[in-house]
Amino acid sequence: MAEDKYSKIMELAKRRGFFWPSYEIYGGVAGFYDLGPYGVLLKNRIVEKWRRFFVADHSNYVVEIETPIIGPDKVYIASGHVENFTDPIVECLKCGRKFRADHLIKNALGIDVEGATPEEMTNIIRENNIRCPVCGGPLGEVRTFNLLFKTQIGPYEGNTGYFRPELAQGMFVAFKRVYEAMRSRIPLGIAQVGRVGRNEISPRQAMMRLREFNIMEMEYFMDPEDPEGSCPFFYRRENARLRILPYNLKVEGGEPVEYTVAEAVDEGVIIHRCLAYWMAVANDFIQSIGVPYSEIYFEEKGPKERAHYSSQTFDQLVRVSRWGWVEVSGHSYRGDYDLSRHMKFSGQDLTVFKPYPEPRVETRTEYFVDKAYVGRTFKSRAREVFRLLEGVGQEELARAVREGKPLKLGDIIIPPDAIKTKNVKVKISGKKYIPHVVEPSFGVERVVYVAFEHAYREKEGRVILSFPRDIAPVQVAVLPLVEEEPLLKKAMDVYHLLRESGFYAVYDDTGSIGKRYARYDEIGVPAAVTIDFQTLEDDTVTVRDRDSWRQVRVPVTVLPEKLKLYINGASLEELGEPVNS
RNA sequence: GCGGCGGUCGUCUAGCCUGGACUAGGACGCCGGCCUGCCAAGCCGGAGGUCCCGGGUUCAAAUCCCGGCCGCCGCACCA
Numbered sequence: 098m099a100e101d102k103y104s105k106i107m108e109l110a111k112r113r114g115f116f117w118p119s120y121e122i123y124g125g126v127a128g129f130y131d132l133g134p135y136g137v138l139l140k141n142r143i144v145e146k147w148r149r150f151f152v153a154d155h156s157n158y159v160v161e162i163e164t165p166i167i168g169p170d171k172v173y174i175a176s177g178h179v180e181n182f183t184d185p186i187v188e189c190l191k192c193g194r195k196f197r198a199d200h201l202i203k204n205a206l207g208i209d210v211e212g213a214t215p216e217e218m219t220n221i222i223r224e225n226n227i228r229c230p231v232c233g234g235p236l237g238e239v240r241t242f243n244l245l246f247k248t249q250i251g252p253y254e255g256n257t258g259y260f261r262p263e264l265a266q267g268m269f270v271a272f273k274r275v276y277e278a279m280r281s282r283i284p285l286g287i288a289q290v291g292r293v294g295r296n297e298i299s300p301r302q303a304m305m306r307l308r309e310f311n312i313m314e315m316e317y318f319m320d321p322e323d324p325e326g327s328c329p330f331f332y333r334r335e336n337a338r339l340r341i342l343p344y345n346l347k348v349e350g351g352e353p354v355e356y357t358v359a360e361a362v363d364e365g366v367i368i369h370r371c372l373a374y375w376m377a378v379a380n381d382f383i384q385s386i387g388v389p390y391s392e393i394y395f396e397e398k399g400p401k402e403r404a405h406y407s408s409q410t411f412d413q414l415v416r417v418s419r420w421g422w423v424e425v426s427g428h429s430y431r432g433d434y435d436l437s438r439h440m441k442f443s444g445q446d447l448t449v450f451k452p453y454p455e456p457r458v459e460t461r462t463e464y465f466v467d468k469a470y471v472g473r474t475f476k477s478r479a480r481e482v483f484r485l486l487e488g489v490g491q492e493e494l495a496r497a498v499r500e501g502k503p504l505k506l507g508d509i510i511i512p513p514d515a516i517k518t519k520n521v522k523v524k525i526s527g528k529k530y531i532p533h534v535v536e537p538s539f540g541v542e543r544v545v546y547v548a549f550e551h552a553y554r555e556k557e558g559r560v561i562l563s564f565p566r567d568i569a570p571v572q573v574a575v576l577p578l579v580e581e582e583p584l585l586k587k588a589m590d591v592y593h594l595l596r597e598s599g600f601y602a603v604y605d606d607t608g609s610i611g612k613r614y615a616r617y618d619e620i621g622v623p624a625a626v627t628i629d630f631q632t633l634e635d636d637t638v639t640v641r642d643r644d645s646w647r648q649v650r651v652p653v654t655v656l657p658e659k660l661k662l663y664i665n666g667a668s669l670e671e672l673g674e675p676v677n678s
Numbered sequence: 679g680c681g682g683c684g685g686u687c688g689u690c691u692a693g694c695c696u697g698g699a700c701u702a703g704g705a706c707g708c709c710g711g712c713c714u715g716c717c718a719a720g721c722c723g724g725a726g727g728u729c730c731c732g733g734g735u736u737c738a739a740a741u742c743c744c745g746g747c748c749g750c751c752g753c754a755c756c757a
Contacts, residue, residue: 559718580713581714
């Protein structure tokens, strides 16, 4: 069992201003957390890194949008959340356990009560004397519980709005607009970072399960008939390795198995290469925030564990000290569920057009009524007959011919032999279809917490947050060796130089130098620049590495460029001459 | 929502069982001054506490009792 870092992290996070429970002065409210000054910096860097991996690195195919957090009820009726997020719940009056009322009735009586009102279900339970399946106690009234936060849009009752429980609907609803703005090309990834709300029954585990949190998500739209073309960058990660626990292995209690991305697709472990590709990106992303490969795996969800829209889902799990494996992202194949639903509920055409490489010419037989016959037969009423014939489809004409029965239009009767046929050539240049969707979706706060877990360490009784340098909240601390002029002025100059060069830097001259090094180790600042007496002679400073505590001496003139290399991963020794201490 | 355990300066904690001398003590951190020539040094001074909230018992409650809130653990829940 790994040591429990949880309480140490929570203590540090509160004390140093990373995060803490919200509304503390009013006693707190479960499921809400504030991010403090360093927490916000850290979160922003993590989000920025996610953008690099998922958006910028695929900028020809992936774009980012922002949509409102409150949506009209229609959107969430169409998405299925109003229906599927509302559970009829009944509580045992004796032991207090809660059950799904519909499941209870089905198990007890074998009848399906889908669509029944809570009152009807309560009556069924009373009439059949259904008791608590655990303790045998009596059951209370059936109530509905919905995880959606509900509100009103504008002053009118009944104009219901919901706080979005996921970002996805924003992308689906705006899909057509984005698709056209991005010059109607598929595949197209639409990404978004933002807040969502889920009214969890009992949130717990600090930042791991919140009622309001941030998600980084992408809906990747593609042609289901063209798996190859859907993932033009597949080759870039086809040999990447993933640890996967397929559902069939999971139920047997098996361990994750390592596959390359290509193997997982070829062997059918992952049903679509796009799903596999983005899982590989997720794997790289989570490693880049400091989690080792061996502490990550993907677990397939079983049919009943999946969301209502998904045909395959993997959770990306990361090991943390207190709770074992926790979910940091979900990877779902959503098919065309969402777009189809929005087409149906909005009446809008959300299909895309796929041109064929070569327009196809098809020959079709068309039926038509002989105009000469109509004119001859109906004379002055002919015009009226033509108008009536406009409402008659090919189907009907064909049937009349096939069955040899006359066509009746009110009192007008047209015999089958007045219906002629002709062969016409039709040019078909493509077809319409509803794109399928693959969705990688990350919980931001979980990633933040996981970054903490893997950054936290202790050395010689001191705490160090060894964040990867490029997500560290503060990048560099500028410290005069002692609180004495002209060191202070020189240090200020260096501080301003670094700020102007784009670094997030802090300046600190209080207490002893050792105390300040310790202070910045504890908030994870990767580099400490010290201005000492030699600086006054040759304009060089020392750069100290947070993790090794080693130092090198660097001329101030090249400090910004050297530090930039360092933040991006260069070793300390690449920056300058080692200082012997 | 149920059950178990817990909640005391910013943080960690002593005190609670056995009510009173607690004006709630300490450590770290924080602020100011002196000092400090490279890894939480030292000295002086300072700020900081609704003892989670509400009610009850009592002459007297951080301490006992009840309710609530919050946290952790187990159960249920977690599209």
